[in-house]
Amino acid sequence: MREVALLAGVSVKTVSNVVNNYQHVRPETRARVQHAIAELGYRPNQSARGLRYGRTGVIGLAVPELRLNYFAELADAVIDAAEARGLNVIIGQLGGDRDREVTVLTEGLRQTDGLLFSPERLGIEDRHLLEKVRYPVVLLGERIFGGPTDHVSIHNSTAARAAVEHLVAQGRRRIAVVGTHPDAREGQVRPSDLRLEGYREALAAAGIPRDRRLERPAAPWHPQNGADATRDLLATGVDFDAVFALNDMLALGVLRALGEAHRRVPDDVAVIGFDNVDAGRFTVPSLSSIDPGREEIARTAVDMLVERMDRHVPVQRPPRLHKARFRVVVRESSGGGTEQPA
Amino acid sequence: MREVALLAGVSVKTVSNVVNNYQHVRPETRARVQHAIAELGYRPNQSARGLRYGRTGVIGLAVPELRLNYFAELADAVIDAAEARGLNVIIGQLGGDRDREVTVLTEGLRQTDGLLFSPERLGIEDRHLLEKVRYPVVLLGERIFGGPTDHVSIHNSTAARAAVEHLVAQGRRRIAVVGTHPDAREGQVRPSDLRLEGYREALAAAGIPRDRRLERPAAPWHPQNGADATRDLLATGVDFDAVFALNDMLALGVLRALGEAHRRVPDDVAVIGFDNVDAGRFTVPSLSSIDPGREEIARTAVDMLVERMDRHVPVQRPPRLHKARFRVVVRESSGGGTEQPA
DNA sequence: GTGAAAGCGCTAACAA
């Protein structure tokens, strides 16, 4: 910067003014400075700026794994939402490692002003960790509720109920659910429990008796486990005409296992998933699902974080919980077929 | 930091020593400082560190879109490779926007020491842009060759040839290719051209005459376009017993269109893709593909970048081109089926 | 409209 000032024959302050688009700089001076900048290939040192401003303009996003479609699509949306506010995003992978989740949460990601945190292992019982965090955090997901931070989540049970109600509306009565986690611990709330709850509510509302043989455990939620659970279900010989997979990855496995067993989808068995990942649009048949409103989640979370990072906010607001709007997306696997195949 | 020093009754330097795990600190002093740190919730200011060190410890990764499986999986691998070297990663999405690619390349991502750059629009003709870049850049992908920076790429034509040779080895003779880009411009080298070249080489080597009706254009490489191209191919009525999709996204669409047309895979038509994205493991039938060695790509690229960022490297090395090892992954869609389905 | 100087938080060099 000093060199630029020297070359342009001005002070560093004027260079700074030009770089920051300060209004009151004579056009001629501005041009001379810009020329010098180009000449020397000067790039402002962002660390120095960050030091001066007290903020880096970078936020962190911590997710389990980027190769899981859901999180890749979430990260995509978060990056775009952050960009719209002039922020960059550092992405950290937690990798299903509890210790790592604790470390990232308590220390934050380097060089960031705040963190969007989507844990996979931490639960309600770790809520106290959030109390101690010294920088702005917005929580994503369903693992922890009632913490001291802002939180963006989805209508798990309501959306699950809507999914099953859709199956019921298609005339299905023997509706299996794949992906339950039977080893519930007291105080733990997991997406699987909430979605199962919605499933049961929908059955009850339709006057369909619950049949525990139709509730199949599968964890973690990967296609392999969805396929295995479906094979188990088929092996029991119990009758069913629909499957609600608790997420789309499971649903991919369900479709696969049904295909292997020559059950036609949706004729013999209707299938609906949860998350509406891109992959579901490309299967044969295409997969019905619940769209959790990823753009809304990303936008809201970034907005909340920005607000918490902003020191100008006079009063510290109490923590907010935002649940994004969801949507039932009907595709071929549940008898829709109106939507363009891909 | 001053406050911590005050509370612990030491100088800021000692606090610094403790924070940086400097060896020669008396255990008792260290404990006192650590206590003060915990007490005050002190977190080192990374901007100040970055300013002092002349580096931020953050690198940038610029890719077209994170929701495209290939790039999500690449980003996953890059983040892990960077983490292994103590670096964080800021991810920028280029979104198929040429101007944005130019901006990101020339300005870099904020707060980063270097950039891994995987453009989608810039081509050979933009090589000169790379000349002007004032910070370490490693190029990823197949769009630009012969530039002044290090470059990590894959054996496009060789791998494509191996894919088609695999189909030939399965006894296929009427092998279609989906995903060509017919509007070649002079001097442009695109992955599609390189892979098509490999396809033709394999046919020639097997003594199979080339049939232009079997070369189907599709762009961009999305499932929808793969499906459309396959439907077109089917509509022409020309005979074929295998399809080489130039990437896996196209292949998903190919599988879909074949399924709709009741062509059995692999019995009637064998299919192989390129990229080996996770999604290919979960289709019915599972998808054969070319594994481009993502871990190797990520590791090599990060290593090269780190080396260029390191001022201790005495001589500036000439630009290097590393082509990662690939692997033909045989799954059900090309008559394999030995690999575990999911 | 432009310049001079102070200081953001940290660590390397040196001193004690």
Added chain:
DNA sequence: TTGTTAGCGCTTTCAC
């Protein structure tokens, strides 16, 4: 083993 000082590159304040 610990303390003091200078300065990394920038922007803010206050002169001019």
